[in-house]
Amino acid sequence: MGQPPTARTRDTDWWRRAVIYQVYVRSFADGDGDGTGDLAGVRARLPYLAELGVDALWFNPWYLSPMKDGGYDVADYRAVDPAFGTLAEAEKLIAEARELGIRTIVDIVPNHVSDQHPWFRAALAAGPGSPERELFHFRPGRGPDGALPPNNWPSQFVGSTEPVWTRLPDGEWYLHLFTPEQPDLNWAHPAVRQEHEDILRFWFERGVAGVRIDSAALLAKDPELPDLDGNGGPLPYVDRDELHDVYRSWRTVADAYDGVFVGEVWLPDAERFARYLRSDELHTAFNFSFLSCPWEAGRLRASIDTTLAEHAPVGAPATWVLCNHDVTRTVTRYGREDTGFDFAAKAFGTPTDLALGIRRARAAALLSLALPGAVYLYQGEELGLPEADIPVDRIQDPMHFRSGGADPGRDGCRVPLPWAADAPHAGFGSAADAEPWLPQPAGWAWYAVDRQQDDPRSVLTLYRRAIALRPVLGDxxxxxxxxxxxxxxxxxxxxxxxxxxxxxxxxxxxxxxxxxxxxxxxxxxxxxxxxxxxxxxx
Structure with missing residues (x-):
């Protein structure tokens, strides 16, 4: 079990300047050959990550899940999904990484759980008006027979036309800002708060150094669940003031372990964004302005200035991110006519110049690593991977299906990594007769680690050299x-x-x-x- 570090070994400010590597376990490395990446695969590749020079690993959810939304539909926070391994293996991974000087950050999804979570199953069984349903947002419908949803809120999947309410046979509706398999929790209920604080302690006790908070500004809802007024006023489910009390309580838990929080906070208001980074709340938050910024000097400079100005009043470090598991890979995006990123603008078959994109992505790597604060790298970014075209019949992302097929989804940036050019499935680890969970496109082996690791001109070599030199830039x-x-x-x-x-x-x-x-x-x-x-x- 992990314990709070001793005074001699503490470096409590490591997160202010860290290089943090995002691991999408399902696509990182397959240790047992079944077509799905797993913790055994990550453990085997820890020397690679140590040589890359990263300070910490952020893992997308590895918990027990039906995988209706890539693991962001959690059925049990205290169990590792069998597809990835076991809790004991997660503990070994955390410890082995720490021995190499690499910390671990886990992903918590507090807005919702899976519809297979014991709480939600109990709520369905208990029926209308029960205490079990008070843990979620159950409501009667509108109209004479209750056949209309309780309000007009939109889905959080951009482009989705499907409702955020699902009606049950007993007549009640339940709220899910994402898929129907992800019912929203009622954060006004003390049991919800207590459970999540216990989950934080569970993972801090196992040695994790930090927690990334998914959809961090969505948890609290207006208790009246009112309709949107259509006049551009505050949304009743985003950035509610009462949410800050939740994070102040969480900070007390984290401080006992020198733990660190990074929030996924998408807010256009700089002053309200900064509130989440006050000294008794979250330590850091992702910088989506920089990630989505086009490759234009003036706009990049404005994004950098705005980001630093947002963080200055609360003394928090900025974070710099070029891509992640939800957005089009940098190489592809920078090779397009529109080099920014907007979920609503994603489309099949958008032309891209990969040679131009990779040149710009290399330059962007040095830009981001030179900026003050922490930097997040998404797996494969250090290999110069482009976005992959996924055959329509292999797409798994619910964003694609909830858009009626208009959105290509996010699977193109989640394709299994290439490790060895001449091995089956580019060395991902799957057996020759076990197709990886997402198909690797033709030519994927060209980006393999073994082809890049000794090439002084490769993207991998550039990242290794830049990360090693980064301390020269100072704090x-x-x-x-x-x-x-x-x-x-x-x-x-x-x-x-x-x-x-x-x-x-x-x-x-x-x-x-x-x-x-x-x-x-x-x-x-x-x-x-x-x-x-x-x-x-x-």
Whole structure:
């Protein structure tokens, strides 16, 4: 069992500057050959992650789940899904990673549970008006016979036209902001709060260093569950003031273990966003402005400035993310005409220039790793993986189905990783006759780890070198430097600086004493080409 670290071994500020690697277990490495990634596969690849140089691993949910939404429909938080392994194996993984200097962050999904969770099954059996149903949002319908949903709230799956209420044979409806298999919990009920604090303690006791909070601003709902007014007013299920009391209670639990929280908080209001990062609430929150920003110098600079300004009043570090398990992979996105990201704009067959995309993604890697704060890498990002086209008959993501087939879904960024070019299924680990849970596209082996690890020009080598050099940039603030139009240039502590050329023409590098690293080679006159980044010692 994990215990709070001793004073001698504590580094309680590690999360302020960490490089954190996101592991989507199902697609990372298959240890038992059955076509699904698992904890045994991750344990076998821990040396690779240590060589990459990351400080922590964030795991998407590995709990017991029917997998109706990739594990974000949790049936039991205290059990590991058999597809991934066992609780004992999770404990071994946490301990073995820590021996290599790598901490573990687990994913908690507090807004909802699976419809197979014991609480919800008991609520269905107990019937209308029962205490068991008070743990969720059960309501009678509207209209003369109750056949209309209780309100007009939209689904949280962008593009979905399906309702967020499902009617039961007994006439009552229950709320699910996501799929019908993910009933929303009633966070006004003390038992819901107590259960989640106990879950936090359960995993902190097993040695995890932190918790990522899924849909962190959605938990609390207006108790009246009113209709949306259509006038753009505050949403009755997003960013409610009473939610902050929940996170203050959670912070008390985490502080007993030097635990860290990172929230998934999508909010346009900077002041309200910063409230979640007050010293007695969450430690960090994901920065979706930077992730979704187009590859344009002015807009990137504005996103960076806005992010740092949002965090400054509460003294919290920023986080920098280029992609994750929900968004189009960076290489593909940066090779498109529209280089930003918007769920509503996703479509099948959007053209992309992968050569351009990978060049920009390499530059973006040095940009993000040079910024002050923590950086999250999504598995395969360090290999330059593009988005994969998934045959329609193999798509599993509910976002695709709830959009009526218009949205390609998120499976394209979740394809199993390529480890060995000449092995079956590119070395993912599945037996030759066991097809991985998602198909790897033709040419996937070209990105394999064994092809990149000794290639000085590979994306993997670039990430390894950048992560190793990152401490040279120091922990100080960012200072913008004068630069030509289309160029981002800033300095950090100890005289290190970063220059990124997003303009059309090569540019001269500013005065420097040492060229530390470039994302692509300089031109024959020593200038920084278009879509290239450089780290310098001034």
């Amino acid at each position: 100080g603030p960012l200072t913008w430097l004068d630069a030509p139009e289309g160029v981002l240039a800033f300095s950090r502590a100890d005289g290190a600086s970063c220059v990124v050329n997003l303009g059309a023409d090569p540019v001269e590098l500013p005065a420097h004493t040492e060229l530390l690293l470039t994302s692509s080679p300089l031109d024959d006159r020593g200038r920084l080409p278009q879509d290239t980044a450089a780290w310098l010692r001034r």
